[in-house]
Amino acid sequence: SDALDVARIREDFPILEREVNETQLVYLDNAATTQTPEQVVDAICDYYRNYNANVHRGIHQLSQEASVAYEEAHDTVAEFIGASGGREEMVFTKNTTEGENLVAYAWGLNELGPGDEVVLTEMEHHASLVTWQQLGKKTGADVKYIPVDEQGYLDMDAAEEMITDDTKMVSVVHVSNTLGTANPVSELADIAHDHDSYIFVDGAQAVPNRPVDVEEIDADFYAFSGHKMAGPTGIGGLYGKKHILEEMEPYLYGGDMIRKVTYEDATWEDLPWKFEAGTPNIAQGVALAAAVEYLEDIGMERIQRHEEQLAEYAYDRLTEEGDVEIYGPPGDDRGGLVSFNVDSVHAHDLSSIVNDHAVAIRAGDHCTQPLHDKMGVPASARASFYIYNTREEVDKLVEAVDDARQLFAQ
Numbered sequence: 001s002d003a004l005d006v007a008r009i010r011e012d013f014p015i016l017e018r019e020v021n022e023t024q025l026v027y028l029d030n031a032a033t034t035q036t037p038e039q040v041v042d043a044i045c046d047y048y049r050n051y052n053a054n055v056h057r058g059i060h061q062l063s064q065e066a067s068v069a070y071e072e073a074h075d076t077v078a079e080f081i082g083a084s085g086g087r088e089e090m091v092f093t094k095n096t097t098e099g100e101n102l103v104a105y106a107w108g109l110n111e112l113g114p115g116d117e118v119v120l121t122e123m124e125h126h127a128s129l130v131t132w133q134q135l136g137k138k139t140g141a142d143v144k145y146i147p148v149d150e151q152g153y154l155d156m157d158a159a160e161e162m163i164t165d166d167t168k169m170v171s172v173v174h175v176s177n178t179l180g181t182a183n184p185v186s187e188l189a190d191i192a193h194d195h196d197s198y199i200f201v202d203g204a205q206a207v208p209n210r211p212v213d214v215e216e217i218d219a220d221f222y223a224f225s226g227h228k229m230a231g232p233t234g235i236g237g238l239y240g241k242k243h244i245l246e247e248m249e250p251y252l253y254g255g256d257m258i259r260k261v262t263y264e265d266a267t268w269e270d271l272p273w274k275f276e277a278g279t280p281n282i283a284q285g286v287a288l289a290a291a292v293e294y295l296e297d298i299g300m301e302r303i304q305r306h307e308e309q310l311a312e313y314a315y316d317r318l319t320e321e322g323d324v325e326i327y328g329p330p331g332d333d334r335g336g337l338v339s340f341n342v343d344s345v346h347a348h349d350l351s352s353i354v355n356d357h358a359v360a361i362r363a364g365d366h367c368t369q370p371l372h373d374k375m376g377v378p379a380s381a382r383a384s385f386y387i388y389n390t391r392e393e394v395d396k397l398v399e400a401v402d403d404a405r406q407l408f409a410q
C-alpha cells in the first residue's frame, strides 16, 4: 500500500517508547525538532568510533576517510533537493538561521544600499525577518512585507506590485511554521527574476516534509535545518546557484576556506569550502546524509501525504467543539501542522496541561511575533506531525485539550 508502515517506522525511534508522567510520550513538536532514528544515531557513533579525524588537512588514513564521508554527504544532500551541481552548490551550515545570515552578510552587506529593496512576507520566521530587517538598517535598503490574507495565504496581487526593479532580494518561507501555508515559491521566483532580483527560500518546514526541487522552483538560495528532518542538531544546508556562490565573498574567514595565504593577502578554496571556515560539524554532516537516505527510503511523497492527512484529521477533530480557532488555510490545504487557540485557555496553560498527558506540543509565538500581533493573539499552541505519528496520537491530543477545556470551564 501507499500508506506509511508507521509501526515499523516507530521501531527506529526508541525515544517514542519513553514515558512522561508515567504515560507514554506523544511527540507532536516536530516543526521545532524531529526525533532521530537509530540509523542516524548509528552514523554519528560510527564516525566517532571508527574514523574521527579532521577533514581536508591530513593525508593520514582516518583524515581521508572522514574527508570523503563529509564531502560525499554534501553530494547526497544536494541531490536530495534537486541541486544538480552537487557539493559545489551545497554549503553545510549550523541551521536555517545561519543560511539566512550567511547570505545576508556575504551577499547583502556588499550588494545592498539606499534605494534597494528587500521583499519578505508577513509570515516570515524571525530567522529571515530579523536578519533582513537588521541588514536593511545596516545598508539603508528598504524592507517590505507581502501581506497575508485572512485565510493565511499570500496576497499575490500585492506581491506583483511590491516586487519591482528596485527589489534585489525576495526572501520567502516555503511552508509557514505557524500557518501551515505552502507558498507559491516558484511563481514568486518568476516574479523576482522578471525584475532581476534574487529569491531566497526558507525551506525549514518543507525539506523535511515534502519533495523539494530547488531547480524546478528556480530558487537562487534555499536553506533548511537537519534537526527538523530526522537528522542531528548543529547541521543544516544552504543551497546556492553555483555562479552566485562563486561571485560571493566569504562570510567567515579562517582555516579550511583558503587556498593561498601570505602576510598581505589570501585566496579562497573552491565551493563549497570557501563558505565553511574552520573545522566543520563533521559527524553531523555525515549523519545528515544518513537522515536523507532514511527519508528517501520511505519516500517524500508518501511522507507528505501521511503528515497532511494527520493535519487534516487534527483540524477536523480540534474544531468539533466550535471553540477552537486554527490559524491558516483549511484542513485540506496545509502542511503537517496546526496552530490554534482554545477560547477559554491560554496557549501556555494549554500546553502545560497537555504535557500532564505526556503530549508534547509547542506554545508561544513560534518565532513569528509580528504575524501573531497581526492575528491579534500573543501566542498559540501548535501540534506538528512527522512520519511516526498516528491518528491515535491526534486523538490523545484532542482528549488532553478537552481536559484543559474542562479545567478552565470550572
Ligand code: PMP
Binding pocket: 031, 032, 095, 096, 097, 098, 125, 127, 128, 173, 175, 176, 177, 202, 204, 205, 225, 367
Ligand atoms: N524558518 C522556519 C520556517 C522554521 O520553522 C524554523 C525553525 N522553527 C527556522 C526557520 C529556524 O530554524 P533553525 O532554528 O534550525 O535555524
